[in-house]
Amino acid sequence: MGEGNFPMRVLKKVLTVLAAAMVVWGLFFYFIFPPASVSADSPKTLYINVIMANFSGARYLPWTKETIYNQLFASPNSVNTFYQETSFNNVNLSGKVFGPFTLPLSQTCDLPTVAAAAKKAASSDYSYSENSEIKTIVIAPFNSARCGWIGYALLGNDLIGIDSLNSNYLVTLAHEIGHLLGLLHASFYNCQNSLDIENSCTVEEYGDGYGVMGNANANMVYFNGVQMEAMGWLDTSNIATVTQSGVYNLEPLEVPGSGPKVLKIRRAYNQYYYLEYRQPLGFDRNLASVSNNLFQGALVHLAPDKSFKSYLVNPLASGDKVNPVVPVGSGFTDPLTGDVIAVASQTPQSLSINVSLGDKLPAGLSSLAMPHQAGSWILYGKTVYFTDAKGFIPVSTWPIFLSNGGKKEQLESANSTDIALIKAGWLSLPLMARKDKRVFVVSN
Numbered sequence: 052m053g054e055g056n057f058p059m060r061v062l063k064k065v066l067t068v069l070a071a072a073m074v075v076w077g078l079f080f081y082f083i084f085p086p087a088s089v090s091a092d093s094p095k096t097l098y099i100n101v102i103m104a105n106f107s108g109a110r111y112l113p114w115t116k117e118t119i120y121n122q123l124f125a126s127p128n129s130v131n132t133f134y135q136e137t138s139f140n141n142v143n144l145s146g147k148v149f150g151p152f153t154l155p156l157s158q159t160c161d162l163p164t165v166a167a168a169a170k171k172a173a174s175s176d177y178s179y180s181e182n183s184e185i186k187t188i189v190i191a192p193f194n195s196a197r198c199g200w201i202g203y204a205l206l207g208n209d210l211i212g213i214d215s216l217n218s219n220y221l222v223t224l225a226h227e228i229g230h231l232l233g234l235l236h237a238s239f240y241n242c243q244n245s246l247d248i249e250n251s252c253t254v255e256e257y258g259d260g261y262g263v264m265g266n267a268n269a270n271m272v273y274f275n276g277v278q279m280e281a282m283g284w285l286d287t288s289n290i291a292t293v294t295q296s297g298v299y300n301l302e303p304l305e306v307p308g309s310g311p312k313v314l315k316i317r318r319a320y321n322q323y324y325y326l327e328y329r330q331p332l333g334f335d336r337n338l339a340s341v342s343n344n345l346f347q348g349a350l351v352h353l354a355p356d357k358s359f360k361s362y363l364v365n366p367l368a369s370g371d372k373v374n375p376v377v378p379v380g381s382g383f384t385d386p387l388t389g390d391v392i393a394v395a396s397q398t399p400q401s402l403s404i405n406v407s408l409g410d411k412l413p414a415g416l417s418s419l420a421m422p423h424q425a426g427s428w429i430l431y432g433k434t435v436y437f438t439d440a441k442g443f444i445p446v447s448t449w450p451i452f453l454s455n456g457g458k459k460e461q462l463e464s465a466n467s468t469d470i471a472l473i474k475a476g477w478l479s480l481p482l483m484a485r486k487d488k489r490v491f492v493v494s495n
């Protein structure tokens with residue numbers, strides 16, 4: 052018996068290893084090659100086949116096909132309505148639901164294998180078709196206690212698995228569809244010392260409870276401003292980038308208006324504060340059950356420019372992710388730049404934020420291992436850097452003002468001619484940083 056079974060056991064083991072490799076390979080592609088963002092000009096329809104499946108010996112599908120269809124595509128609270136609203140009509144979902152089928156498989160967490168069996172079962176339905184544009188969602192009693200997940204997106208396969216034992220499967224589905232669109236998790240910087248991001252913070256991967264890419268507390272709520280910008284769901288007029296001290300007004304994130312919804316304040320090389328104003332409008336009415344003070348001030352994230360990944364921070368009480376808002380009358384100072392950011396006033400239509408830029412240079416994040424003198428230009432490789440006490444800032448990413456007979460000419464980003472110009476005189480260039488320290492004046 053034992054010997055007779057031996058080749059079969061080896062085969063099973065090989066298949067298990069292959070299946071695991073496929074999952075790892077999917078994750079690899081997911082992290083290394085995230086899908087391109089959606090352009091704001093091209094509304095995107097996600098076509099989806101939803102297949103309801105039971106395992107032989109493990110059956111649990113508490114919904115009818117019609118219920119699933121309504122909850123995903125048709126009802127006012129459907130995942131489709133959610134995506135249309137939160138993407139400002141840049142994304143919508145369209146699909147069909149098939150099943151339920153009982154698959155000739157015992158309970159397994161091997162999503163590709165389950166999907167193959169589910170597709171085979173669904174192909175018996177005359178209205179079933181598949182092509183490279185169509186995503187597949189399999190709803191089955193995977194059992195998160197065994198699998199370690201309640202929802203799972205395999206990007207290479209355009210495939211999502213949902214555990215039917217998870218009663219809150221809709222918000223999970225909205226999260227996994229976010230992954231299919233390219234989004235990463237909405238995390239929380241849990242810091243010992245507020246805003247000492249570089250030294251005292253740990254990342255809680257799902258710690259941002261104010262978006263479905265984080266722990267959205269079982270509710271579909273808006274994506275944050277960082278992720279909405281990355282997806283191309285905001286117009287340029289919706290994004291205000293601070294270049295000088297002053298008062299900036301934000302409209303609520305949920306309003307489909309043309310005014311600024313996101314305030315970006317640079318704090319380091321490719322790292323920005325993103326401030327947004329949330330109100331109990333549309334799907335964000337679901338936030339009322341999460342936090343009482345959320346609608347009373349600014350929600351603050353940190354992220355690189357146009358990032359699929361975001362980090363919630365609490366500038367006032369660094370470890371508190373439940374009440375992270377900076378309320379009216381409060382503010383904070385960024386330790387890197389000295390920028391003072393304060394929330395001045397609010398109405399239901401507008402949040403007023405006072406920004407006073409500090410007199411410290413934003414630090415370059417990369418530190419090259421070479422001695423340097425603060426406040427000078429240096430040439431390293433093919434790039435000219437401006438140095439400050441903490442690091443190097445590549446000149447090509449900074450606006451440069453040349454003083455030319457008293458007339459200043461802005462060069463939005465240095466091209467090779469500008470670099471040559473700077474290189475030609477870089478040892479003797481008199482250099483002066485402007486008040487806001489974000490541009491430099493070079494005498495030529």
Ligand SMILES: [Zn+2]
Binds near residue numbers: 226230236
């Ligand atoms: Zn996820």
